[in-house]
Amino acid sequence: MNNRKALPGRVVGFVDMVFAVIIGVSLTGYFDALKRGEVTLWSFETWTLGLTYLAIVYSWVGYHKSIERRPHTDKIGVARFAVDLVILLVYFVLVYFFDDFGLIIQAFAVLFALYLGWGVLKMWEHRAWDEWKRYAWRVPSLAVCLLVAGCWRAGIRFEWPEGWHVFPLLTLVLSVYWYRRF
Numbered sequence: 761m762n763n764r765k766a767l768p769g770r771v772v773g774f775v776d777m778v779f780a781v782i783i784g785v786s787l788t789g790y791f792d793a794l795k796r797g798e799v800t801l802w803s804f805e806t807w808t809l810g811l812t813y814l815a816i817v818y819s820w821v822g823y824h825k826s827i828e829r830r831p832h833t834d835k836i837g838v839a840r841f842a843v844d845l846v847i848l849l850v851y852f853v854l855v856y857f858f859d860d861f862g863l864i865i866q867a868f869a870v871l872f873a874l875y876l877g878w879g880v881l882k883m884w885e886h887r888a889w890d891e892w893k894r895y896a897w898r899v900p901s902l903a904v905c906l907l908v909a910g911c912w913r914a915g916i917r918f919e920w921p922e923g924w925h926v927f928p929l930l931t932l933v934l935s936v937y938w939y940r941r942f
Contacts, residue, residue, distance in 0.1 A: 771841055772827055778848045779820050783813070786855030799859070809858040815871070816851050826882065836885035843878045850874065862912045869905035876902060 790799070790809055799805045823844070832841050850871050857863045876899065883891055 771832060772824075775823065775844055775848065776820075778845075779816065779851075782848065782852050782855060783816065786858070789856070790858070793859075804861070805859045808861060808864055809855065812851075812854040812858060812864070815854070815868075819847070819851075830882055830886045830888065833885060836881055840878060840881045840885060843874055843881065847871065847874050847878070862909075865905060865912055866909045869902060869909045872902035872905055 786809070790806075793799045793805075794801075832838065850867050853867050854864060854871075857867075879891075883889055
């Protein structure tokens with residue numbers, strides 16, 4: 761740990777507030793769509809939103825662990841905080857457009873790129889180059905999202921089998937994957 765002064769705790773408090781607002785607003789929108797019959801509890805959109813919530817909650821927990829170990833400091837810390845805000849904006853896009861899979865997969869690609877950039881900034885800010893392995897997992901995740909997003913944009917669609925149980929399984933696998941990171 762270096763002896764540079766950390767940015768005020770209000771910075772983390774602001775990020776927490778935005779996380780909470782994003783989740784609250786999206787739940788309201790989802791339950792309205794559920795009442796109108798636009799989605800069901802077992803619909804593709806619901807599982808997409810669930811996967812998005814997993815990403816948000818794990819990110820929120822990981823953010824606090826990371827900030828506790830290596831808080832934002834100096835100008836690079838301010839840049840990292842700016843990336844925090846962009847990540848939160850992407851989360852808003854994910855929860856607001858949960859019914860547009862093409863946009864969702866592209867947003868996840870942007871998200872993994874931002875995670876990678878955030879990690880590089882953190883290593884640079886704290887001269888912690890030995891932590892590169894903690895951020896290396898983001899590269900294959902980014903590559904998969906870019907591949908799927910590229911296929912989607914090219915018109916290649918993935919048909920889910922009738923009664924598709926692939927998405928819940930994928931959600932479970934990704935949940936375990938993210939959990940193991942911590």
